[in-house]
Amino acid sequence: MTKIILNAVSFLLTILLAFFLKKMGVLKQTDGERVSKIVIFTTLPATIIVSLNAFQITSTVWILMSLGLIFNLLLIFVGYLLGRKKSTVERGFYMFNIGGYNLGNFAIPFVSSFFPLAIPFIAMFDMGNSFMVAGTTQAIVETTAQQKKHGFDLRDPLRILLKSPPFVVYLVMIILAIFKIKIPTEVLAPFTFISHANSFLSLFMIGLFMQISFKKSGLAVIGRVLVYRYLFAGILASFVYFCLPFEHLVKIVLVLVLLTPISFLTTIQATQFGVDEGEAGFASSLSMIISLVLMSAVVIFL
Template sequence: MAEMLQNILPVYLIFFSGLILRWTHVLSQTDGERMLKFIFYFTLPALVLKTLSGIQLIPALFWLPFASAVIILLSGILAYYSSRLSGLSASKSGVLLTSSMIMNIGFTIPFVHAVWGEKGLGYLFMFDFSNGIMAYSVVYYIACRHGEDAGNSGKIYKKVFTSPPIWALLIALTLNISNIQLPHALLSFLDFSGQMTIPLFLIALSLFFAPSFSDFRDLLTGISLRMGFGFLLGLLMIAILPLDPLAKIILITGASSPVGFNTLTFASLEKLDTRYAANLVSFSILLGMVLVPLLLLFWR
């Protein structure tokens, strides 16, 4: 437990550093929007390319990305009907849909590594495979459909198919399957660039962080869909799929993870309700700081 806390301490420190920079007016929400755009177009593709090109694809573990895809699709369907019944605006409905369908696997990495080490991370990356692909294709398309270009299908398709993370995923998968090794200098560049992603995400989140219970019902709906319904679907998946014990733990942890940072990224890029997105990400992370370690320790 002490090692786990040491691993996640930098997350807290970076986040609170961003809060201090905002409170002292060094940075503002506008800076946060620029950071998110920089992440989407540069640091995140670098991180994806560096990570996925070197992952060992074990055939026996392909149940994990399958389970991830099923959880994402079912969560999205429930979120769609929930938004219709609640009568949400298009900008808020888009956030609810994307938040339910993007699992914050990056948030779980320090916890999984602290408890299960490199083997646990390998399982986690397999589970995240579908999450990453769907986030930058299906989910980003949904965000575009609810954003300022909702009536321009051509522009939406162009945004999806020219999405840098999508191309990074495709290139990384091609390199992995072809067993092509990138030059050491390029790997170092990608690694150095990708390492900026999480700190920038955390600072950007702190610049948007303004917890408010004014839309408590919508907030509760979003978190329940992502973490509560995700947990129930995870239990169903481990009951019916032929998984080993570690795979079951990773599946439950990923399925119950907080709202993904890209919910806020997509909301900013497509002019959706960024306040609602920041609230969902913020409160779900606060809950995840308690829930995720408990899940890992309980199933250990």
Template sequence: MESSAGSRVAYALAYIVLGFFLKEMGIFKSEDGESLLRIIFTVTLPAVLMKTFVSVTFNASSVTIMSIALCHSVIALGVGWLLFRNLEKRDAALLAGSSVGVNLGLFVYPFAEAIWGLEGLIAAVTFDLANQWSILLTSYAMFRQIALGGEGGLSGLARTTFKRIISTPCLLAVYAALFLQVTKLPLPGVVDNLLTPLATANKPVALLALGIMLNLNIRREQRQGLICLLGARYGVALGLAGLLALFFPAALPPNLYAPVLVAICAPVPLLSVQYAVEFACNSGVAAAACNLTNVLSFGLLVAVSTCVPAYGVGVMGIPMLASSALCFIGVRLTLPRISGSLKPSGSPEAHRFSSSSPAFLADQKAIKWSEYGAARYLWKAEE
């Protein structure tokens, strides 16, 4: 089992390496990742969600996974707010808002399917039920309310959020699948035949996109912000994962527990970059965090996929809790030096606008509400 998991990780990594070297050889440009993400988030990933949800049997394990995801979101929200609330408002918005939510569609889904098969993918998709709302609602609300000082009120936030939850392709696929579940209707054969190859294509396309998007060019002035953001994120994630592994090792079967632990420790969602751009935060830090956490989370994935089959879930508890403590120590040491150091490039006046100003309204129209829309900033945010 251990060697099998290792070989599956190696095969998945090969796709990422292939994408990275194709970009380095000039065959692909970094901007080509946007086209791949457009395909993933509007075609292949909704197909995966639709195919997976229509076959899901909701049981005690499903409730446990969704409860863990909800706990993770609530804890991340609280810790992010407590740690960063006293910073300059756009610094606080960036760090607190980016502390919430994880990137499952582009990172965990393909790895979970490659390593743990359909059961692993179902566990990741179930976790994503709560996670999607964390990204679309909680993270966005943190960015908006903190960066704008509450300007615009809750009505503006509600209108914007409602538009997104009724137009996001992945959520539309979930709604359709849940409708079939509730009505106990089968997926039409024609639709099933159409979705099957698209869902199958998601794994290699997503892994190739990760390789093409990979960029670890981190500037010196971004380091303090990254230490605080990553320390808070992984401090919460490793702490929760460690507590679960140490005190509740039998809460889930091992083949479901491992992908859930990986999901808890997944990378920063791409929408954090888009939110940072919209609210005039330092999008370079957000972009660097997305790229760097892909690497760090991959290391955690290798550890979980190797150790859990060989030694059981409980063995991960103490190392994860110790790592969590180190993360928070890093945040504690770095936080006093961060105030004002994350200002975006350009004139400060260019970023001082309220939710009712023409500049903000123009920005609202210019920004597309989807994760692939953030890709264009991953490579240009630091320029």
């Protein structure tokens, strides 16, 4: 338990360190974009390669991919129902932020410190999740709001995903796993070294992107969005833990995944839709703190 608490505190301190360095003027938010590129192009792909090397493809893998897609679709629909009597922008805020999971930059660093063998399961869930947050969610929200800026074109999220190094690495490693090809230890060594930096850089990047600026009038909306997000995350987590016939480790992973923060991509898409940038940014930032507390509690008690 002490180790779990210390790890959670370390996570939080890393995020706050980056945030305060930004506030002091030592770093800027644009530095977060540079760190983000380092994570996306080097440390996260390296982590995926190391974690998925020699991974065995089972029926559970395909189920996890499907759940990443299904849970997102379900929560988008829930967001639509909850916001059907609200303004178009507020309904969009619900639909973007009740679902969508920050896995690469938050769940993987968090879970790897406790359950390194669980990373492949997160990666499989993220295949379905990535397809949604890369553009499918945005297309659905715009279509329901009759604001077809992008419309729904299957090629749009696929284009985005195929330009994403982590997603391409997911695909490559799955193909290698299907053909039971293992990367030799000697070749894997540099990737292992690079992957060690992923947790720190991912959390530091989150701190640089954190925002605490919003209009007081928007505080109620932010509160409702976060309450609904974690309420339905709890409902789905209970369903997964008590009803699905997975092994215990897979259940724990799914519960943790469902409690992760709002995806950076859906936050950006929400602002493009018309949600106030400060409100969207603050909701995303606050979700990181809430998720850190809840995920730590799950590791302690489950």
